[in-house]
Amino acid sequence: MTSARYETSIDLASIDAIDTHVHIEVDHEGQSSLPADLAEAASKYFRADGPRPDVDGIAAYYRERRMAAVVFTVDATTHLKQAPLSNDEIIDGAIRHSDVLIPFGSVDPNRDDALDEIGRLIDRGVKGFKFHPTVQGFDPSDDRFAPVYAALQDAGVIALFHTGQTGIGAGMRGGRGLRLALSNPMLLDNVAADYGDLQIIMAHPSVPWQDEALSVATHKHNTWIDLSGWSPKYFPPSLVRYANSLIKDRVLFGSDFPLLTPDRWIRDAEKAEAFKPEVLPNVMKLNAARLLKLV
Numbered sequence: 570m571t572s573a574r575y576e577t578s579i580d581l582a583s584i585d586a587i588d589t590h591v592h593i594e595v596d597h598e599g600q601s602s603l604p605a606d607l608a609e610a611a612s613k614y615f616r617a618d619g620p621r622p623d624v625d626g627i628a629a630y631y632r633e634r635r636m637a638a639v640v641f642t643v644d645a646t647t648h649l650k651q652a653p654l655s656n657d658e659i660i661d662g663a664i665r666h667s668d669v670l671i672p673f674g675s676v677d678p679n680r681d682d683a684l685d686e687i688g689r690l691i692d693r694g695v696k697g698f699k700f701h702p703t704v705q706g707f708d709p710s711d712d713r714f715a716p717v718y719a720a721l722q723d724a725g726v727i728a729l730f731h732t733g734q735t736g737i738g739a740g741m742r743g744g745r746g747l748r749l750a751l752s753n754p755m756l757l758d759n760v761a762a763d764y765g766d767l768q769i770i771m772a773h774p775s776v777p778w779q780d781e782a783l784s785v786a787t788h789k790h791n792t793w794i795d796l797s798g799w800s801p802k803y804f805p806p807s808l809v810r811y812a813n814s815l816i817k818d819r820v821l822f823g824s825d826f827p828l829l830t831p832d833r834w835i836r837d838a839e840k841a842e843a844f845k846p847e848v849l850p851n852v853m854k855l856n857a858a859r860l861l862k863l864v
Contacts, residue, residue, distance in 0.1 A: 572693065573661070573664055573693075574692070574693055574694040575660055575663050575664050575667065575672055575693060575694030575695065575696075576664075576667065576694060577667055577671060577863065578667040578668050579637050579667070579668060579669065579671070579863055580668070581854070581858055581863060581864065583635070583668075584635050584636055584637050584669070584854070585634075585635045585636060585853070585854065586634075586635075586636045586637075586822055586831070586835075586853040586854050587636065587637045587638070587639070587671075587821075587822065587853070587854050587857035587858060587861070588631065588636055588637070588638045588639065588822060588823055588824050588826065588831050589639045589729075589770070589795045589797070589821045589822065589823040589857050590639065590729075590772055590773075590795050590797035590798070590823030590824060590825050590826075591627060591631075591638040591639060591640045591641075591823075591824065591825075591826045592640075592641065592642065592643075592825070592826065592827065592828070593623070593624055593627065593640050593641065593642045593654060593659050594608075594621045594642075594654075594827065595621045595622075595623055595654075596623060596654050596655060596658055600652075600654065601621075602642045602643055602651075602653065602654045603643075603649070603651065603737070604649060604650075604651050606741065606745070607649070607737055607738060607741075607745060610736075610737070610738060610739060610740055610741050610745075611736045611737050611739070611828065612828075613740065614736035614739040614740065615736050615828040615829065621827055622827065623662075624640065624658065624659055624662030624663070624666070624670070625662060625665070625666070627640060627670070627826070628662065628665070628666035628669055628670050630826075631669045631670070631831075632666070632668070632669045634831065634832075636669070636831060637669050637670070637671060638669060638670055638671065638826070639671045639672075639673055639696070639697070639729075639823075639857075639861075640659060640662075640663065640670050640671065640672055640673065641659065641672070641673035641674065641675050641698075641699040641729075642654040642656070642659060642675050642699075643675050643699060643701050643704055643705070644656075644675040644676055644677040644680075644705075645677055645701070645704045645705045645706070646677045646679075646680060647677055647679040647680060647705075647706070648677070648679065648704065648705055648706030648707075649704065653675070653677070656672075656674045656675065656676075656686075656690055656695075657693070659672050660672045660674075660690070660693050660694065660695065671696055671861060672694070672695050672696065673695055673696060673697040673698055673699050673727070673729060674687070674690035674691075674695040674697075674698050674699070675698060675699045675700075676690070676698065677705055678700065678705065678707055678714050678717050679705065679706065679707055683717060684716055684717065684720060687717065687720055687721070688720065691720075691724045691726060695726065696726060696727060696861055696862075697721075697726050697727030697728065697729055697770075698721060698726065698727070698728055698729065699729045699731075700728065700729065700730045700731065701730075701731040701735075701737075701752075702730065702731065702751035702752050702756070703731065703735050703737070703738075703747050703748060703749060703751045703752045704731070704735070704737055704747060706747075706748075706751070707751065708751055708756060709730060709751070709756050709757055709760060710756040710757070710758075710759045710760065715763070718760055718763070718764045718767055719764065721764075721767055722764045722766050722767040725766075727768045727769075727770060727860065727861075728760075728767055728768070728769050728770070729769075729770040729772055729795075730752075730754075730757055730769065730770065730771060730772060731752055731772050731773065732752050732753070732754040732757070732771045732772055732773055732775040732778070732782060733752055733754070733773050733774060733775035733776045733777070733778060733779075733782075734749065734752075734773075734776050734777065735747070735749065735752065736828070752775075753775075753778050753781060754771045754775045754778055754781050754782040754785055755778065755781040755784075755785065757769055757771060757785060757792070758785050758788075758789065761785065761789035761791055761792050762789065764791075765789075765791055766791065767791060768791055768792075768793065768860060769789075769791060769792045769793065770792075770793045770794070770795050770821065770860075771785065771786065771792060771793065771794050771795070772795045772797055772798070772823065773795065773796075773797055773798040773799065773823075773825070774796065774798070774799045774803075774804055774805060774808055775794075776799075776805065779805045779807055779808055780807060782794060783807060783808065783811050783816070786811070786816050786819060787811070787815055787816060790819070792819070793819040793820070793821055793856070793860060794808075794812075794816065794819065794820050794821065795820075795821040795822070795823035796808075796812070796820065796821065796822060796823055796834075796852070797823030797824055797825040797829070797834075798823075798825040798828070798829060799829075800829070800833065800834065800837040801834065801837045801838040801841050801843045802837045802840065802841045804841075804843060809843050809844075812843075812844065812848070812852065813844060813845045813848050817848050817851060817852075818851060818856060819856060820851070820852050820856060821852065821856055821857050821860070822834070822852050822853045822854070822857070
């Protein structure tokens with residue numbers, strides 16, 4: 570592990586897509602990002618019993634498909650009492666594979682040292698941060714997280730928030746105590762209003778709050794929607810309609826790999842004819858390239 574800074578070497582002409590939502594779920598020693606019971610329940614929910622590749626395996630997987638990938642873990646240290654995967658290991662992997670990988674950091678905002686750790690990872694070159702309010706156990710609209718958002722805005726990095734339903738904890742007793750309401754996208758409206766230069770990605774079709782997400786996205790143009798975690802054949806009709814019209818420049822391809830593969834996502838999108846031909850290149854690559862400042 571080094572303290573080297575990540576710099577991208579992605580050649581946009583050599584890739585066909587940018588997957589904006591890829592989880593690193595295990596490290597090189599096989600440690601999981603989730604407690605064993607949650608990982609097992611998530612696999613059952615998604616019917617995903619396939620391999621969980623580490624960062625090098627993910628790089629090879631995406632390179633083979635002529636795709637770039639935004640990669641991250643989820644640090645839920647305080648809420649799940651689980652040691653997080655190393656952000657540094659992910660950054661170092663992205664440096665090794667800078668032709669296909671783009672690292673985001675993850676810092677539990679409830680940690681006492683959250684601001685210091687965010688600053689350190691920004692210095693290492695991460696392009697954004699992943700937050701999962703339900704898993705991390707925090708209300709993103711709470712004013713106590715204002716210093717976090719200010720730091721991200723000042724650094725010009727992206728804030729990616731899980732929104733809507735989650736398979737994490739699904740089917741477990743009481744959902745293992747995880748609260749879905751913390752991932753209502755309307756909670757991000759205050760953040761987008763107060764930090765107008767902070768680019769915010771609302772991850773996933775935000776079921777059951779899709780209309781709320783579309784309302785925020787049409788009103789706050791510093792917000793984006795990634796389409797990960799759901800097969801396109803299940804997308805709410807309103808999301809497809811908006812993606813092809815009002816917010817077509819702020820919609821992003823994302824898979825949620827390894828729980829949903831980009832191969833399946835693309836195959837199902839083609840069968841469902843989800844996107845207009847003139848919109849599809851923006852969704853698959855061009856919008857993300859602009860957001861990630863690759864152009």
